[in-house]
Amino acid sequence: MAVGYTSGDPGKVNVAGDTMTGALTLPGPPSADLHAATKAYVDSSGGGGGGTPSDTVTAETSFGQSAAAGAATAYSRGDHTHGTPAAQTLSGLGGQQQLxxxxxxxxxxxxxxxxxxxxxxxxxxxxxxxxxxxxxxxxxxxxxxxxxxxxxxxxxxxxxxxxxxxxxxxxxxxxxxxxxxxxxxxxxxxxxxxxxxxxxxxxxxxxxxxxxxxxxxxxxxxxxxxxxxxxxxxxxxxxxxxxxxxxxxxxx
The missing domain is CATH 2.60.120 (Jelly Rolls)
Incomplete structure (x- = not known):
């Protein structure tokens, strides 16, 4: 029933704006830009409240990286970790002759x-x-x-x-x-x-x-x-x- 009912059908929601006292069940996922969205649709689209998705701004910025990070600094990005790269070494002599x-x-x-x-x-x-x-x-x-x-x-x-x-x-x-x-x-x-x-x-x-x-x-x-x-x-x-x-x- 709509809140603030004074006249008319108490089971109807005022198109000009109203407050419901119970949950509204939709017939299915939205198919147009202005359709209301179900909770299932929102969750499957990655926008629900079931934790922090890995592709949100919050996850992408949780680096915990040293301000002086460089080639020899280990750092993590939340969903994976980079270890310290091996030091570069010469392999052979680049085609030069070895005496x-x-x-x-x-x-x-x-x-x-x-x-x-x-x-x-x-x-x-x-x-x-x-x-x-x-x-x-x-x-x-x-x-x-x-x-x-x-x-x-x-x-x-x-x-x-x-x-x-x-x-x-x-x-x-x-x-x-x-x-x-x-x-x-x-x-x-x-x-x-x-x-x-x-x-x-x-x-x-x-x-x-x-x-x-x-x-x-x-x-x-x-x-x-x-x-x-x-x-x-x-x-x-x-x-x-x-x-x-x-x-x-x-x-x-």
């Missing part, structure tokens, strides 16, 4: 050159290896003091596989030049210092496992005098060498 270096000073004792006639022989105690794969460009640099004495021993740097020389610095092949590497050519009558660089692009037959191994070979009659000729390799006069793997490079 690999191996170096050594040989100081265990001077190395006598063998008396083996015309046979090229690898010298014991002189070996330097560096990781490599086929196609790598590798340079060997050395510094040495040599005392050839009165002999005519020749010297050559070499790539070594399983204890055998497979490529020589003197000409880049498996057979050395007749007098070895010119950088190590003997000067009879006194000692001398020398330095040289040998470069090689690694091929399948140059690799000893996963390494490129360098050695020094000698050929000549030698000398009957003990300790002469020799390559100096002591703490006072070390034999120094360095291998550098530039990896794959463009060669012209």
């Amino acid at each position: 690999v270096v191996r170096r050594a000073y040989v100081t265990a004792g001077d190395i006598e050159l063998p008396n083996v006639g015309s046979t090229w022989t690898l010298l014991a105690g002189l070996s330097l290896s560096i990781p490599a794969v086929v196609g790598d460009y590798v340079e060997l640099a050395l510094m040495a003091m040599v005392n050839p004495g009165n002999s005519d021993n020749f010297l050559d740097a070499a790539v070594v596989v399983s204890g055998s020389a497979v490529r020589y610095a003197s000409n880049g092949t498996g057979t050395p030049a007749s007098e070895g590497w010119p950088a190590l050519y003997p000067s009879p009558g006194g000692f001398r210092t020398t330095g040289a660089i040998f470069s090689v692009v690694a091929e399948a037959g140059d690799l000893d496992g996963s390494n490129l191994v360098f050695g020094i070979a000698s050929m000549g009659p030698g000398n009957s005098v003990a300790g002469d000729p020799k390559i100096y390799a002591s703490s006072a006069y070390p034999f120094a060498w360095r291998a550098m793997n530039h990896r794959a490079v463009l060669l012209s």
Whole structure:
């Protein structure tokens, strides 16, 4: 019944405005802009009073975020949480070449050159290896003091596989030049210092496992005098060498 009834039908609501003493039940959901809406319709549309929906202004602004938040600050948004991001790290070198270096000073004792006639022989105690794969460009640099004495021993740097020389610095092949590497050519009558660089692009037959191994070979009659000729390799006069793997490079 309408409140404030004075005349007419007490079961009718005044179209000009009235107050009801009981609930009004609607026939269904609204179908026009000005239709009244049922509670069920309002609740299903996210506007009811059953808690705070996640897409309301209240939920979106409940961050609890630090005012100084940055890349390393954890924060939450009510419906999910962001942890602290991992620190950025470099992955690889961005396509740049990675230089690999191996170096050594040989100081265990001077190395006598063998008396083996015309046979090229690898010298014991002189070996330097560096990781490599086929196609790598590798340079060997050395510094040495040599005392050839009165002999005519020749010297050559070499790539070594399983204890055998497979490529020589003197000409880049498996057979050395007749007098070895010119950088190590003997000067009879006194000692001398020398330095040289040998470069090689690694091929399948140059690799000893996963390494490129360098050695020094000698050929000549030698000398009957003990300790002469020799390559100096002591703490006072070390034999120094360095291998550098530039990896794959463009060669012209």
